[in-house]
Amino acid sequence: MKFESILEETNGFGRYQIALVLLMFIPRMTIPCHFLLNNFIAAIPSHHCNISSLGSEGIFGNLSEDEKLTVSIPAQDDGTPASCHMFSYPQFHLLTNSSSPSEVAVVQCQNGWEYDNSTFISTLATEFDLVCEKRGLAKTSATIFFVGVMAGAVFFGMLCDRYGRRSMLLVSYVSSIVFSTLSAFSSTYIMFAAFRFLSGFALTGIINISVVLSIEWVDTKHRTFIGVFGSISWSLGNMLLAGFAYMATDWRMLIITVTSPLLIATATWWWIPESARWLIANGKSETAYKYLQKCATFNGKQDFTSRVKPESLSTVATVEHQGYTYLDLFKTPQLRRLTLFTGIVWYGVASTYYGLSLNITGFGLDLYLTHFIYAAIEIPAKILIYFSLNRLGRKINQTGTLVLTGFCILINIVTPTEYWTFRTVIAVLGKGLSEASFTTVFLYTTELFPTVMRQNGLGYASFMARLGASVSPLIMLLEDMWKLLPEVIFCTVAIFSGLIAWLLPETNNTRLPETIEDIEEMRKTENKDMLITLQAQKDIHPY
Numbered sequence: 001m002k003f004e005s006i007l008e009e010t011n012g013f014g015r016y017q018i019a020l021v022l023l024m025f026i027p028r029m030t031i032p033c034h035f036l037l038n039n040f041i042a043a044i045p046s047h048h049c050n051i052s053s054l055g056s057e058g059i060f061g062n063l064s065e066d067e068k069l070t071v072s073i074p075a076q077d078d079g080t081p082a083s084c085h086m087f088s089y090p091q092f093h094l095l096t097n098s099s100s101p102s103e104v105a106v107v108q109c110q111n112g113w114e115y116d117n118s119t120f121i122s123t124l125a126t127e128f129d130l131v132c133e134k135r136g137l138a139k140t141s142a143t144i145f146f147v148g149v150m151a152g153a154v155f156f157g158m159l160c161d162r163y164g165r166r167s168m169l170l171v172s173y174v175s176s177i178v179f180s181t182l183s184a185f186s187s188t189y190i191m192f193a194a195f196r197f198l199s200g201f202a203l204t205g206i207i208n209i210s211v212v213l214s215i216e217w218v219d220t221k222h223r224t225f226i227g228v229f230g231s232i233s234w235s236l237g238n239m240l241l242a243g244f245a246y247m248a249t250d251w252r253m254l255i256i257t258v259t260s261p262l263l264i265a266t267a268t269w270w271w272i273p274e275s276a277r278w279l280i281a282n283g284k285s286e287t288a289y290k291y292l293q294k295c296a297t298f299n300g301k302q303d304f305t306s307r308v309k310p311e312s313l314s315t316v317a318t319v320e321h322q323g324y325t326y327l328d329l330f331k332t333p334q335l336r337r338l339t340l341f342t343g344i345v346w347y348g349v350a351s352t353y354y355g356l357s358l359n360i361t362g363f364g365l366d367l368y369l370t371h372f373i374y375a376a377i378e379i380p381a382k383i384l385i386y387f388s389l390n391r392l393g394r395k396i397n398q399t400g401t402l403v404l405t406g407f408c409i410l411i412n413i414v415t416p417t418e419y420w421t422f423r424t425v426i427a428v429l430g431k432g433l434s435e436a437s438f439t440t441v442f443l444y445t446t447e448l449f450p451t452v453m454r455q456n457g458l459g460y461a462s463f464m465a466r467l468g469a470s471v472s473p474l475i476m477l478l479e480d481m482w483k484l485l486p487e488v489i490f491c492t493v494a495i496f497s498g499l500i501a502w503l504l505p506e507t508n509n510t511r512l513p514e515t516i517e518d519i520e521e522m523r524k525t526e527n528k529d530m531l532i533t534l535q536a537q538k539d540i541h542p543y
Contacts, residue, residue, distance in 0.1 A: 003277055003451075004220055009308050010292055012219025013226075014299030020217055021230050024210040025266035027173065029237030031207050032375075033258035034180070034199065035149075036241060036357055038142040038473075039371055041251035044125040044135065044166055046116040047209070048088040070094050074106055082147070084108060084132035084415050087430070105255050110537070111305055119367070122247045128189040137189065139473040142358060144193045146198030146470035148465050156205035157459015161324060165281075165455070166218075166274040172205030173266045177259060184255040202465065204466070206265075208458050215446040216277045217295070220511055227443030228386040235382065235435070238375035240433020242368045277451045281514065285313040324453050326460055333519050339505050343443055343464040345398065347439050351468030352405055352477075353434040355490040356427065357540035358473060374431045381432035382439050393508040394444045396502065401437035402498030405430050409491040413484055434494075447507035451514045468493075 006495050010016070051072040058184040071090040073081040090104040110340070115126045123130055130138040160168045179202050183195035211230065218226045241258065248333040275293070279288035289310045296304030388397050408430030412423050423458060441461075449457030478485045505522065 001323065002276055002511060003280065003514065006219075006292065006308055006313070007219055007276075009301065010296035011299035011301050013222040014295075014301075016295040016298040016387045017214075017218050017226065018066040019224075019298070021226060023268050024265075025233045026228070026268075028210055028233035029240065030176075030258060030261050030265075031203060033241045033244065034145075034203055035354075035469075036238060036371075037255070037258065037356060038121070038139075038145070039367070040241075040245040041254055042124045042130075042138040042141050043120055043367070044072050044131060044138055045118075045120055045123065046080070046084055046128075047131055048081040048114045049084075050088065050111045052111070063241050065444075067095060073519045085114075086110070098176070105163050109370045112234045119249070122188070123251050124192070127251065128192075130189070136477055139477060140183060141193060141196060142212070142473040143470045145196045145200040146354075146466045146473075148197035149204045150200075150466035150470060151197075152201035152204035153208065153459045153462035153466055155459075156208055157456050157462065158326065159460070160205075160209055160212070160455040161278075161453065164274055164278060166269075168271055169209045169213075169272065170266070172202055172209065172271050173262055173269060175202035175497060176206065177262050177266070178202075178261040180255060180262075184259075189392075200466075206460060208455070208462055209408065211442055212399045212446060212455055212458060213275055215443070216451070216512075217273070219403055220509060222241055223445065224386060224508075226391045227446070228382050228389070228439055231439045231442065232379065234384055235375055235378035238378065239372055242372040242375065245371075251334050252480055272329065277512075280313060281451050286310060287312055296380050305523075324456060326456055328453060328516070329460055332480045332516055332520055335453075335516055338448055338504070338519065339460065341476050341500055342441075342448060343455070344464040344500045345402075345466040345497050345504070346441060346445070348459040348493050349437050349468070350465035351472050352402070352409075352494040352497075353438050355475065355486065356409075356431050356434055356467045357406075359476060359486075377428050377432040378435040381436045382442050385436040385439055387534050388447040389440065389443070389508070392393060393506050395441060395504055396448070396505045398444055398501040398504070399435060399498045402501060405433040405437060405489045406494030406498065408433060409487055409494065412493065413487050424535070436530070437498075444504070444507065447510070447512060448504065448511070450516055451512065453516065457490075 009044055023354075049072070051068060056469060069081050070086070071092050071094050072260065073086045076082055085106045086109055088107050089103060089503070096456075109132070111128060113131060122124070123139050128137075156168055156172065176199065179195050179198040183192055183199055186192035186195060214226050214230050215223055244257050245254055248257050259515075273291045274287070276288040276291050276295075279285070279291070289308075292308070293304060296302075329522065330336045356533075385397060385401070408426050411426050412430075415423050415426070417423070445461050446454060471491075475489050478488045478489070
């Protein structure tokens with residue numbers, strides 16, 4: 001007896017499932033706020049060398065602030081003061097002659113920097129002087145966070161399959177609150193980096209566990225709806241981040257603001273059920289029956305107890321729990337093939353998505369507006385991908401969205417920067433496609449891996465995704481070598497991973513695999529069907 005048959009007896013898509021998704025909606029909305037927080041807390045505002053010490057002996061006389069900058073700091077090509085250099089001594093002749101002798105000595109900033117506070121009261125850059133030769137540390141803070149997410153994916157993936165989804169979800173909630181709050185009170189960059197790493201480590205459990213719980217409690221024909229609807233929480237949270245950042249222009253207060261909804265999530269955790277699939281797979285049929293009975297009652301299926309008896313679950317619980325580890329993902333041929341391909345796809349999806357999301361400057365728009373537009377385009381993208389997933393299936397959508405994202409990046413590579421309106425439209429379109437590919441891959445992966453290793457599989461896939469995400473900020477630093485190099489890399493990765501996605505099996509309207517043996521049998525069935533098709537074609541066209 002298959003679990004889907006029992007779930008149908010409870011009404012596999014009723015008020016119980018909808019309530020479950022809504023209970024996890026608020027915590028899932030906090031995830032994009034943290035994942036894309038660096039766009040604001042690590043922003044580098046306009047700055048120039050601090051020249052206050054030069055006027056300590058009154059050598060500036062009655063000069064205005066602009067005149068002080070003119071004689072103290074060399075001008076850039078656009079006429080603004082240089083960010084990282086100053087004259088070794090004031091050049092008063094520049095007040096009457098705009099040209100500066102080539103032999104005038106220019107040195108690095110001697111007494112720190114002065115920052116433009118019109119947009120941000122405080123950021124990591126202004127707090128810890130992450131500018132000039134330390135500019136890379138601002139972007140590196142994003143990499144540190146994603147390395148934490150990467151480690152957390154392995155940790156939660158392993159323990160969730162061993163100790164259950166529900167208990168580890170609470171661990172993720174509480175640890176996320178603690179570490180995020182501590183990062184907001186950091187007094188040094190090293191301290192911030194350490195707690196930011198731990199914040200990423202804790203937060204990854206929320207998104208992975210909530211996705212798996214949602215999918216494992218819903219019937220086959222509604223998996224697409226639940227997967228896409230649940231992911232809208234990401235887009236809404238992403239849009240709210242622009243508003244939060246606009247109101248909280250101090251980086252410490254912004255971290256506290258985006259973390260606070262997790263307090264509500266922790267309070268409502270008690271109402272979240274354990275996965276009945278996981279309970280059955282681990283030999284806990286009695287507990288699973290209680291949850292299924294509660295689901296049926298909540299959904300109005302009062303005849304559940306007369307139609308499904310507790311002992312009937314024993315025919316489902318035929319999987320002996322063997323304490324699977326990540327190594328088991330590579331032990332059998334078809335599961336190994338599946339693991340390798342999904343890893344490449346996840347790396348490509350995440351690398352491309354964050355390569356676009358963390359690069360929101362250079363389009364001639366306000367920082368907050370650009371971020372909001374990038375987030376808002378995700379909503380129609382998700383709606384379109386929902387209908388497309390049901391009509392065209394998972395494989396063609398995964399391949400198509402990734403390849404088209406790559407082509408959008410390619411178009412912007414060859415388009416001159418003065419056409420910023422056209423470039424903005426293409427960038428927004430690419431961002432929507434990249435989000436559609438992310439929405440697809442989460443649903444796709446939960447359907448590909450068997451129940452006994454689903455959280456392990458998603459943990460491994462999430463590890464590969466965070467590897468791609470953590471490398472993305474470092475790739476953007478390569479623009480110092482060649483400005484277009486980061487875009488060329490992201491374009492190549494998107495197209496290549498899209499082509500790899502075409503090698504994955506289709507899962508649309510198929511039952512979820514329960515065991516590793518199911519994966520091996522499915523592949524054999526696919527090969528058999530292919531041989532039958534080839535033989536039929538040969539019979540029709542013998543020559």
